[in-house]
Amino acid sequence: MATMVGAPTIPSATGAQCTHCGLPTLGADTDDVPVFCCSACATAYALINAHGLGAYHRFSERRGAAVRPSGRGFSDFDHEAFQERYVTVDGDGQARVELALEGVHCASCVWLIERVPLLVTGVVRAELDVRQNRVSVTWDPSAAALSEIARTLDALGYTPHPYRGGERAAMRRRDDRAMLIRIGVAGAIATNAMLAAVALYAGELNTMDPASLTLFRWISLGLTIPTLVWPGRVFFTSAWAALRARTVHMDVPIALALAAATTRGTINTISGSGPIYFDGVCVLVFLLLVGRFLQARGQRAASDATEQLFALTPATARLIAVDGTTLEVPADAVSLGATIAVHAGETIPVDGEVMAGESRINRAILTGESTDVRVEIGDTVFAGTLNRSAALQVRVTASGDDSRLARILAQVDEGARRRAPVVLLADRLASRLVLVVLSLAAATFFLWLRRDATAAWDNTIALLISTCPCALALATPLAMSAAVGRAARAGIFVKGGDALESLSRPGWLVLDKTGTLTLGETTLVTWHGDDVLRPVILALEATSTHPIAAGFRRAWSAVPVATASSVEHTIGGGVAGVVNGHQIMLGSPNFIASKLPQMRQGERTTADEYTPVVIAIDGEIVGRASFGDAVRPDAAASLATLRTRGWKTILLSGDADAVSRRIGTSLGFAPDEIFAEASPEEKAKHVAALVVRAGGGKAPPCVAMVGDGVNDAAAIAAATVGIGVHGGAEASLATADVAMTREGLGALVALDAGARRSMSVIRRNIIWAFGYNAVGVGLAMTGHITPLLAAILMPVSSLTVVLASWFGHTFTPEPR
């Protein structure tokens, strides 16, 4: 009667979709009865329905990820120190706070979060910013506590953190608005300059009376001057800065062309004859600003990086005074050697040594290890880790910036800052282009000078204008933002195009184990026993917060639950209780053996790193289960594909050597490609060493770090390109250049292919742009360029690049 619940991968999902999150469950498909993948989803479902928000579950687009509440009490949100720092109270007594949320994904999230006022009485308004994952809550402090609001958001799966980047956000908003204003002004001027130009070109074909001609030429001049001194000024300041630093980038030839065209146009307007070029100049400024805006928007997402990381430790600590009373103090201000109290469910605010109590600690934030660790008197605990089960007293050994978490975060910051900027292909070409253009211009000038001085000036300026790298300057940002948009629809969020360019040069692919190659949670791997035992097991585990209990509930969420009485938990052992008059025991082989001395020795041993669980009824062993961290189902195939595409794969794990080697070898890593027992600091060092080995130069091979936890964040920041996998800690996703919302490692294969295709679109764009430039140079040098030709050549070359970028086949949408 043995049933295998899947191979050592995930439990095979055969049944209905979870009513709340849409993930597969093991339950039967029924129309009327809701089925859930986990108890957290059931809680969220009940909460939503109890307040008449059942419409949420009729939306076709929902989370697509199980609710993972932190389960914290959020009592620190109510403390004075917290309120003083983050909450603003306006005149009529309403309080406002900005909270950074985890797990915000889609339109349905907006709907649900902004209906929090219906869920918690006293909340006046909740406004979400989807892009920033930030909600601004206005509430009446006399009617609701902030901790209650926080707990509700947490139960819905959106774990809140205080938002600490207010100043930086305000600065960025100012930059953004300035950029939008520049684009708006340049756009309005460009369209009107074009209208004037159309009149002039039409007038050239027929006859136009000289007065109208002069009018339109002066109007064009009048439009061009403001566009150059206001929105267009950025090109001149940036070109000047480059020249002063004795380098050349794209802005130098652009500024040169703009200046040449405007000077020539102004002279011709005043003299009343010859081409004026003003339409070209205005359109150029507008298009270049749009390109620059797209580029900046992508890069800014990447610079958001560490902001969310700061919200990981609580703002206050509970200090125990000499007389035994407790006192709330800001966590940064706790003095060394002081003793603080940490309640169950709270995040530990400082590094320290346990003085009293014993509990289980979840250290996933530092180690990536999903399993809780037992701590007792004398053990060291770290800031940011979660105290799961019982109250502790901790003597402070480091706080604030000295804590281990803060030091890792500082490393993340430094890694991000020190990272050499990727010199984009287009910029490398631009620096050569300037030299070519200048020598061609000189050649044209001197060749024509012998024949005709006026023609020499005309043709040289025509050459400078027609070689303006307008299309080239647009080629990269446009293709990048089109590719980034397509990637987002495919479930891959790329922050900044330089990541795509780097990824198109395969080098080393460094992977974390727990949570990246594996699922990262305690999963039911095997189950041998009668199916009728399932409701009984669930009855015993119903109230437990132990990961094994959660694992049972996740795997069997649709199985009915029996009723158990006199349930008794033994810490580190198991659970015992009575169901239908039978004595049931469930726990580790040692726990069962201690109760049943007759248990044979052979039955007590179990292989490898899986956690065994034994079930006994009335003193007889009737079933066995084992739990472990299962390898992602698509890991082996994805890694094999990536290796054939030229990536050298490296496994870098914080886990024990034996486990890492077994999983690594099974996934095809060579023995010298596996590095185990690496601390977050060592991981970062390892990756940094690889980056050095990859070398500097203009196009070094890419070192990509793939990880999921805060323990990988420093390594992710140190890599050329950091990649955060689906389901990872929000903090590591924030640090990464690429974040996946798509399950599994298949996304890596898609990313690799997409990056290559994006680069080929860019190369094609650059070839087009150069083609047009070559034609322009040819015509200008032979004196055949006419104003109309120049006016057609410039927008057509830009338009080609725009269309090629738009239709470039880069990322394919996620198969559904």
Next chain:
Amino acid sequence: MSVLFIVVPLALVIVGVALAGYLWAVRSGQMDDLETPGLRVLRDDE
């Protein structure tokens, strides 16, 4: 064609008014979050 001397500057004035409206919108923060308001109407109480 002398009408051009009136209507072309008039057109530019109208552009100026539109531009002023745009600048006001940007400065008052209407362009700060272009994503959420769009999603908000999608799910407006069904």
